Amino acid sequence: MAFGLTVSQTASWFAAGEHKLETVANVLQSIRPEADFSSSSNFISDGLLDSFDIVTLVSELDRTFNVSIPGIEIVPENFSSIPAIEILLQKHLPQ
Amino acid sequence: MNLLFRNRKISGLLAIVPENQRTFEEEMDQFDFPKARSLKLKRVMGYDRHRVVKGEVCASDFACYGLDRLFQEGLLARDGFDAMVVVTQSPDYLMPPTSFVIQGQLELREDIFCLDINQGCAGFIVGLFQSFLMLDQPSISRVVLINVDVLSRKVSPKDRNSYPLIGDACSIAIIERGEEISPIYANLKMDGRRREALMIPAGGLRLPASSATAVLESDGDHNYRALDHLRMNGLGVFNFVQSEVPPMIQDLLRSSDTPLQELDYFLMHQPNRFMLQKIADALQLPYEKMPSNVVEKYGNSSGVTIPIAIADNLRTQVVRQGLKCCLAGFGVGLTWASMLIQLGPLNFCDLIEYP
Numbered sequence: 001m002a003f004g005l006t007v008s009q010t011a012s013w014f015a016a017g018e019h020k021l022e023t024v025a026n027v028l029q030s031i032r033p034e035a036d037f038s039s040s041s042n043f044i045s046d047g048l049l050d051s052f053d054i055v056t057l058v059s060e061l062d063r064t065f066n067v068s069i070p071g072i073e074i075v076p077e078n079f080s081s082i083p084a085i086e087i088l089l090q091k092h093l094p095q
Numbered sequence: 096m097n098l099l100f101r102n103r104k105i106s107g108l109l110a111i112v113p114e115n116q117r118t119f120e121e122e123m124d125q126f127d128f129p130k131a132r133s134l135k136l137k138r139v140m141g142y143d144r145h146r147v148v149k150g151e152v153c154a155s156d157f158a159c160y161g162l163d164r165l166f167q168e169g170l171l172a173r174d175g176f177d178a179m180v181v182v183t184q185s186p187d188y189l190m191p192p193t194s195f196v197i198q199g200q201l202e203l204r205e206d207i208f209c210l211d212i213n214q215g216c217a218g219f220i221v222g223l224f225q226s227f228l229m230l231d232q233p234s235i236s237r238v239v240l241i242n243v244d245v246l247s248r249k250v251s252p253k254d255r256n257s258y259p260l261i262g263d264a265c266s267i268a269i270i271e272r273g274e275e276i277s278p279i280y281a282n283l284k285m286d287g288r289r290r291e292a293l294m295i296p297a298g299g300l301r302l303p304a305s306s307a308t309a310v311l312e313s314d315g316d317h318n319y320r321a322l323d324h325l326r327m328n329g330l331g332v333f334n335f336v337q338s339e340v341p342p343m344i345q346d347l348l349r350s351s352d353t354p355l356q357e358l359d360y361f362l363m364h365q366p367n368r369f370m371l372q373k374i375a376d377a378l379q380l381p382y383e384k385m386p387s388n389v390v391e392k393y394g395n396s397s398g399v400t401i402p403i404a405i406a407d408n409l410r411t412q413v414v415r416q417g418l419k420c421c422l423a424g425f426g427v428g429l430t431w432a433s434m435l436i437q438l439g440p441l442n443f444c445d446l447i448e449y450p
Contacts, residue, residue: 031135050316051330052136052256055369059139071337071373076330 024085027060037082044076054079061085067092097350098281103227104273105436107170107443108413110406111161111265112146112393114448119143119259126255127317133255141368141387142259145394147247152449153187154243155196157265160449162201162239170443171269173201177235178208180225182218182242182398184427185249186211189299197241208235215293216364216426217283218242218398219266220434224281226270238270242398246325249295253311253319256329260367262394265449266402269442276417280351281434282343292331293427297322332426336370339431341377344423347433357419358384358435360409364424365389365400397426405438406446413439 028037031053040046049057057079058069069092078088119142123133136142148157158181165171181194188196192211197203208229214221219242226238243265250261297308308322320326340363348355361384363371371387374380386408389400396403401422405413412418416439423433 031132033131034129047315051333052140054330055333056135056139059369068373068376071333071341071370071377074330074337074373075334 023064024061024082024089027057027064028082031056031060040081042080044080049079051076057085061089065089065093096283098224098283100227100279100281102272102275103230103279104271104276105223105268105438105441106271106273107165107269107441108402108405108445109161109165109170109267109443110399110403110446111157111267111449112396112403112446113148113152113263114146114450115149116144116146122252122259125252126258127253127319128255137259139369140260141391143391145247145259145262146264146396147261147394148245148263148449151248152245152263154181154183154185154193154245154265155187155200157243157245157263157449158193158197158241158267159200161241161265161267161447162197164447165267171239174204176207176237176239176269178210178226178229178238179203180210180212180222180229180238180240182212182214182222182240183244184213184215184218184397185243185245186213193243194241214427214430215244215397216366216395216400217424217428217430217432219268219364219401220281220422220424220432221283221430222398223268223270223434223436224283224432226268227279230270230272236272240268240270242266242268242402244397244399246397247394249323249325251311251318251320251324254324256318257325257327260390260395261325262390262396264393264396264399264403266399266406268402276437278351279434279436280347280353281432282347282350283432284339284343284430286429289331289335289429290427292328292335292429293325295323295325332366333370335429336366336425336431337373337377340374340423340425340433343431344378344421344433347421347435351435353435355380358421359418360420361385362401362404362420362422363387364398364426365404366395366426398424403446406444409438410444410446413441413444416440 194209311319425431
């Protein structure tokens with residue numbers, strides 16, 4: 001698993017030129033430079049993100065993607081992997 | 096529950112903050128976190144400065160200082176009030192109540208109704224409810240509502256999640272009967288099932304304070320606290336606020352038939368900047384209608400953040416004119432409450448420092 005994705009999923013997302021995925025990965029790395037997100041299947045249970053990191057992450061995602069993730073959706077399961085974050089972002093990005 | 100009050104007003108307000116100011120940068124070394132990570136959080140949460148007492152200052156010291164100032168300046172007569180409500184989570188003693196300590200210290204008359212309420216971040220609104228109810232009695236014509244907390248003494252200095260945000264403060268509000276301007280609409284909810292989300296585990300009779308409860312323990316995330324210290328389930332409290340507070344305010348506006356645009360200000364309890372901005376976004380409020388500068392200038396002083404927001408941001412306005420405001424508090428208990436009230440014109444509104 002890489003970034004909470006299977007290897008084939010990761011490959012297909014990148015192959016599809018999925019820029020957002022890369023950006024989310026970069027944002028995560030900027031928050032916890034020492035953490036190895038690529039080998040984690042669950043960022044929360046693996047201890048890579050704590051509640052205050054999630055707050056920082058939301059603030060960075062809001063700024064980077066020009067969205068406002070609703071407070072009610074700031075729950076650990078929405079930040080447990082890159083696909084989870086991607087699904088959350090998709091709901092709030094302008095169509 | 097929905098509440099309605101008529102002919103009640105706040106006629107004066109004094110906020111008191113400690114002179115002692117500490118900055119996040121000054122304290123950053125005491126936390127077991129990389130500086131870069133802490134600085135990112137500073138921007139998001141609004142960590143900057145906070146006011147904390149020096150030494151062993153207690154709630155009653157703060158309150159007596161503020162009341163003395165009002166007496167000296169002729170803004171309140173020593174025998175000019177019939178009830179004193181003290182809202183605090185950091186009382187001088189388990190017993191007697193802090194209101195009695197203040198009454199005795201200032202040699203106030205015996206014919207006064209002294210009452211303590213153990214409430215936190217919703218404490219200004221809960222205190223207003225109690226003060227308004229007391230005024231139903233013909234023999235009570237003026238209530239002094241004191242919100243005061245010195246919680247810096249109950250937060251671990253090695254807890255980066257809480258210590259940089261905490262602030263000590265006191266406010267004194269004068270509550271009286273008033274002419275009918277507009278009814279005061281309010282609502283209140285409480286949920287003791289979630290009581291452990293915010294608590295100080297030791298120090299009461301369930302777990303008396305001892306050398307064992309004073310031992311610092313890691314939370315597994317580089318914060319160190321003892322059982323004597325305040326503990327907060329950060330994300331749990333955040334989710335509670337985001338799921339309960341915007342609907343509560345929307346309910347209040349709906350039940351009072353008040354359009355959101357009619358209100359001049361939304362004065363919320365201020366735990367941190369991020370939480371407030373998310374509430375503002377949920378309610379589609381312009382940020383300028385919701386002052387959020389208290390936590391970065393003074394720290395989170397639980398029930399005193401709303402009075403400080405008024406005294407810091409609106410003091411020149413509220414002594415001249417009436418402002419239609421929505422107040423909202425949320426925190427320990429858990430408790431969440433909101434109120435639509437016209438603030439002002441007040442006889443006085445000021446913010447002073449405790450030396």
